[in-house]
Structures are given as C-alpha cells and as structure tokens.
Amino acid sequence: MDGQVSTFQFLGMTFNTANIVSGLVVFVILVAIMFLCSRHISMKPGKGQNFLEWLIDFTNGILKGSLPNNEVNAFGLYAFVLFAFLFVSNTLGLFIQVSMHGVTLVRSPTSDPIVTLTFSLTTMMIAQFAGVRKLGYKRHFENYLHPFKIWIVMNVFEQFTDFLTLGLRIFGVVFSGEMLLKVIYTDLAAKGGAWLIAAVPLEVIWQGFSVFLGAIQAFVFVTLSTVYIAKGLGEE
C-alpha cells in the first residue's frame, strides 16, 4: 500500500511478495477453518457443522436467486469457496498488516486490483464455459447477436465492463477501507497525546464497519457472479 512492495521473478513472471504471502495466509486460514469445522459430521450437527451448513445454505440461496434449480449444484462449490475466500481476504488486512523493513508483507489480498480482477476474470470465463457447455458454441455465441446483429458491439463491450466493474468494485471498497485505517493509524495516532486516544475508537469503529463492508462486498461479488453465469446460460 503506502509502503513499498517487493517483487521477485520466477519462471520469467513477476510476483508481488505481499500478494503471495497474503494469499497464502488466507489459504491457510480457510483450510484450517474448513478442516476444524468439518470434523465429526453427523445427522445432528455440532457447532462447526452448523456453521458450515449455514454458510452453504447462504451461498446456495444466492445461487437459487438467479439460477435454475438443476444448475445450482454445479456452481455451489464455486460460490461457496469464492464467498469464503473473498470474505476472509476482505477482512484480513483490517486486523493483520505486517511490514518488514518498510515492505508490506501481509494485507488484504483484495486491496490489490490484480487479485480482484483475477477472480472477476475467472467468473467471466466460467460464465462463458457454462454457456458453451449448455447451449453449444453456435447457440451460445449467437446470443451476442441479439436483439440485433449490430448489438454484438454492445454485448462484447458489456462483457468487458462487467469484468472490470465486478473486479474493481470490491477492490475500491477494500482498498479505501484499508487506506483510511492506515491514515488514522499513521497520521492521527502519530501526533500522540489526545490524538492517540481519539484514534483508538475511530480505528475500532472503522474496523467494524469495514468487516461489514467486506461481507457485503463478498456477497455482492458472489451475487453478481451468479447473475453473469445465469446470463451466460441464457437465463435472463
């Protein structure tokens, strides 16, 4: 963010250290949560199982809002993991921000547009593949010619804007949230004295609000992904 980001080269590609480390942290947190909550699965659910079932019901509910029932199972896992990953990513930077020698190591992965655009691109690709799988190449790409042939310009452009807005919306919210946290912390608290005391409740309030925003953004991202997939399937 404000601090420098270090990059390294691997197999001829440039990697951002902060993104890699933060991504791994999110990965480990999610695997741990899923592992711990899915022990002792039984007909009468325990705490962890209840939590996961609630989450699965929640994401399946999002899917059922726009997809036909027989398609829900095919995208249930994607929506579930996407929601969990985005929510943890959005909130990670609110509580853990690690810098070393002025180089940011851990922050919200979703405060980098490359990460959010990656997920947005994944969703758009899934929508395309789902459309082709269901309708076949010919009928799927014919949909771009509706309602008029000239509309193909609008439709292709719409795909591109969908891709950008989907990714940049979540990035903007998380990035600005983290930015404000950092401003409160560095500029306000650094003045010391009464400012430091005032900074603490502000920081707490903004953290709470950002958790709320992070959840909303993850929900919106999954909802819009579902809508785009439904559109790809020809379910207007």
Place this chain on the structure above:
Amino acid sequence: MLSHLVIGQLYYGDSLFYIVCFLILMWLVKLMAWKPITKMMQDRSDKISNDIDSAEQSRTEAAKLAKQRQAELDKSHDDASNIISEARSNGQKEHDNIVSQAQEDANRVKVNAQKDIEQERKDALANAKDDVADLSIEIASKIIQKELSANDQKALIDSYIEGLGK
C-alpha cells in the same frame, strides 16, 4: 500506487498464483467439507421427509386400529346384552312352566280328592242304607212278633227311610 496496473508492469504471476491457490482450495474444501456436508444435508432432508411420511402412515394405521377396536367393543356389548336378555326370557319361560305345572298338579290332586270323598260318602250312605234296612227288618220282625200288621210295618219302614234321607 496503481503504477503496477499499467500494462507491462502487471504482475501476471500473482494472477496465476491466485488461480492455482483457488483451485487447490476448492479441491481441498470439496474433499474436506463440501462433499460430506452436502451429503449429510441431503441425507437429513431425505430422513425428515421419510419420517414425516412414516409418521403419517402410522397415524392412519393407529386411527384404523382404534376404529376396529371400537367396532369390536360395540359388537361384544351387543352380544352381552343379547345373552342377558335371552337368559332372562329363558328363565321367565321356565318359571311360567313350573308354575303352570304346579297349578295343574294341585288342581288334579284337588279333583281326585273331591272325587274320593264323594265316593266315600256315597259308599258310606249305601252301607248305612243297607244296614238300616237290615236293622229295620230285624226290628220289624221282632215287632211283628208282637202282632204288628203288614201295613203298619210298611208305614213304619218308610218313615224311617224318610228320616234317614233328610
């Protein structure tokens, strides 16, 4: 800040890393949580619908059994009252028979007794008549011996007999 978004400086590596990470995460979640939990949710909903069905079934069965039992109860009640009324009418009939038999017997005994008494009386009267006649003749013969006319004798006997008939 956004300098790395400029094409050429975009870190493709990060994208690739996140896609690989996400795929592995999806696989792990599917293995650990998604599959068993969705299966359990499905099983549970199946079980619940089964339970509802079987509950409905046993409810109707219970209702049927209760109705059957009620019918049997009613039937046995009817049977019992039939048996009682039959026994009562049998007893009444028996009672009537015995009473009428006894009445008949008593009447017969009474009639026989009256007949016997009448016979006895008649016999006694006849005997007495004979005896009186014999006695009269004897007395008459004794009186005749004291010169009694035949007419006086006859009148005497008749008056005796008349006196007996009264």
